[in-house]
Amino acid sequence: MTAMTLTFDAVSEATPGPKWAARWARSWPAYEPWFVARGGDAGPSRAECRSAIADHMPELLATYDRLCALAGGGDRAARFLSTWCPPQYLGGCSLAALSDGTDVRLVRNYDLSPDLNEGLMLHTAWTGRRVMGMVEFLWGLSDGINDAGLSIALAYGGRTQTGRGFGITTILRYVLETCDTVEQALAVLDRVPSHMAYNVVIADAGGDTASVELSPGGGARRMPQAIATNHQSDGSQPDRPAFTRTHERHGHLRGLRAAPRTLSHHFRRAPLLQDRYTAGFGTLFTAAYDPRALTLELTLPEGTWSQSLDDFRDGQRVVTYLSGTADDVGKGQPDWTAAARIDWTQVANDYAAGQGRAIETYLPA
Template structure:
């Protein structure tokens, strides 16, 4: 059966070191299997990948070099960590940012299978500034905030077409490492190419908000409202729209008229909150960012976990999606061990077959797509 629980870890490491390496050692076997299985070895060389990083995001190169060195300096690890022209990947998510002159919030739901999220909230000072966010691809971010109060989150754009560019999670890391405001972030997003279509929502401490559509191969479109789900503007239909209910969720977000500090409650309810965990599309967490305080609150149906840039505490929470509750992992070591995702099995899932089936309305539970 697919896992119905996930352990979330809060880790603080100012510079890449033993904590990051431990995470790499735990997760790399599955990521390597995914990279190989999706043709990653046929992609750009390690040298070309580093050159692309130097051209588009040079401030990340020292950190990238350090991470590659920690892994042992292997060619495949170097290409994987660059995220330059990586294999394609899918996802879900709903995003919104609101400000009213007194308060500002950015809220996101992360929708996927519990088997396929790293469950890592990482605080770093890799480039000299504090950045905190939910990690993907071991150093990229699906959402996060920095010490200036700039926050950003991503959602899959709905189509699996690709172009020359970087994995979006690395671009989010770059934005938070180098920008202070939404305006500054938009300048970066206009010039750094994404390898797939993605939607981003941003907010900063001044109350500025924005939503952009990142276009595969480069370029972006600025949208009129700071909301996003899993489709983009234009006539091209998204993949799996009936399954993800992207239009229903977007329509709901467009009609919301609530105070920023009440926005998170909307994301814990239908139609934004998803409970199809066995089908690979459940809300794993709701992240609420407060740019004015540098804080994040992770929400689940019956629990919450608050952290901030300036008052970050390491720890773990085990979330049991079948029972709908979360608890401190330190209170039950056995539960923590049982909740660990089986990364090697997750890497073997035939995601292309899964996507086709769900697009055709005949999807099965995620575990059934494992090779027999």
């Protein structure tokens, strides 16, 4: 078996400051060449990006400006942080929310390569509201909870089509910064456009749950159950369905009978649990949110890390992942374990010269 590691950090910082700036300094050297190589410099101008936030998410504008300043004030960093019409990015994930009148839970599996996740659990009060969740793109969220008990999580919608909109992780941040209930969150998701197809599951402290499918460029379709994997119901063909097993996982969730408090245990078993880390599709963590207790239980291969909005503790965990199907590599799927050895400067130079190739071709042998 092949072993891979990922370091998880838990960080609390009420307002953007030195802790966030340190994280930016650590992560931007990897993000910048990715952004350039994926065509980020050909995207909207800095002014257009800031204007999009002012138009769609005005409550986040002051936070965005503060983060840009902490990032050094550069043009490229500001456009990256806006996530307005960003480059494509993909992922996996299974989601479900359950409520029985007494308990409510939102649970997600995050499925990807350990090389491609930030491993950052962030606790903030950037707009005066406390928010806790798992970070992507330095300030967006793949899942999280706020002090009203509203919980939310995303899953890739299965197709690479793009439209004019925001990166979904910034939209989730905005929902948690401004909404108290599922109904309020749904209104935001109707209004704020996503740049790609994503599936979102929501739960609140009152026991309401919902699932929506977001379309590239805007539009949100309500779904009958608060579950999601990596395809949508519009008849579109999902990306690599046999590899992601999206239909199998969705069918399992449709038929699942569980109490909210035991939901996370089902996510740690097949077919929801994935172990193909060397092929880029393994469950990095299971996040279980309790909207009433305002807690997060992050289940990792080596145990559970419990956090609370009321009693958040900074800390670090180094996690080892063992791939159960290493021979998936080489069967049409890139071995993303080598991504850390890509010469990203060369990638950026090639794209600048109009000689860019698919990122997979830069993977070292």
